[in-house]
Amino acid sequence: TNADGTTVPTVVSSATPLATSCTIPSGGEFPVGTTDVICSTTDAQQRRAQCVLQVTVSIAPRLIGTKILAFGDSLTEGEVSLPARMPRAVETQSAYPTVLQTLLRERYLTQAADIVVYNDGKGGETVSQGEDRLVEQIQALKPDALLLFQGTNDVNGGVLTADQIATQIRAGISRAYRFGVKKVFVSTLLPQVPGRQKAYAAPGVLDDVNDGIYYVADREGAVVVDAWAAFNPQKELLIGIDGLHPTADGYKLLAELFRDALKTHFEVAPAAAADSTSRITFSR
Secondary structure, three states: OOOOOOOOOOOOOOOOOOEEEEOOOOOOEEEOEEEEEEEEEEOOOOOEEEEEEEEEEOOOOOEOOOEEEEEEOHHHHOEOOOOOOOOOOEOOOOOHHHHHHHHHHHHOHHHOOOOEEEEEEOOOOOOOOOHHHHHHHHHHHOOOEEEEEOOHHHHHHOOOOHHHHHHHHHHHHHHHHHOOOOEEEEEOOOOOOOOOOOOOOOOOHHHHHHHHHHHHHHHHOOEEEOHHHHHHHHHHHHEOOOOOOEOHHHHHHHHHHHHHHHHHHOEOOHHHHOOOEEEOOOOO
8 A cells, every 4th residue: 555545456477567558548538428448457478457447427517607586575584383472483594595505505516605595585575565675686686596486475465466466576577687687486376274374365366376477487488486286285284383384394395396496497508518528537
């Protein structure tokens, strides 16, 4: 063993000196994928032995941009579901933007130090109330991607109709693109659990709003993250005791849904990355 800890191969039944060569030399360039490398060694008596090495080069996934703005109301802020007699509480460590940032840093290792997910949720805010604030935050933070999760307070308060909510969300998407955001992701509204204290949505209203979200997202080139469909089969477990705000598991699911959407629609195109090569050094 050398001083640096590397192991020196043992020569058996051969005459030194030995000459070794490989079909791709150490330090050579390897394309993305798996490449067979044949290495041969010849001793002083011209006896030869060879082996085949498989070298695999994988592409580290990368995001198109690393600054992400999560904008919305208390469901973005991270409000937790508490009994009616208790004051409002926010747990930012469980909020979906916090969890999403961790998930993205785990996947995009080469960009981990630069990835940031801004939590810009404001409890109680309606879509129209957030209109000016959204523009201000986009101008201040200059995010690469925007995650929109709005409309729940409008539904529960009867502030706007389903069509009006969709129109307001469409305006937000349009403004984001106009101010330089590369991609907008918009979530459908979560199901509510009837009979629980803050489940105010009238039957059918959430369906109408979510249909509108799909419609305007398609028209404006945004990606829909269908949180309603993911939550609804197990809403009694993923929505807390107030019937409105997610549990910790619910927020984690939201983060995973946005992570998957970013993976599909905001990663650097594999075809472009596949043109690259890597230099690899062999050690004896």
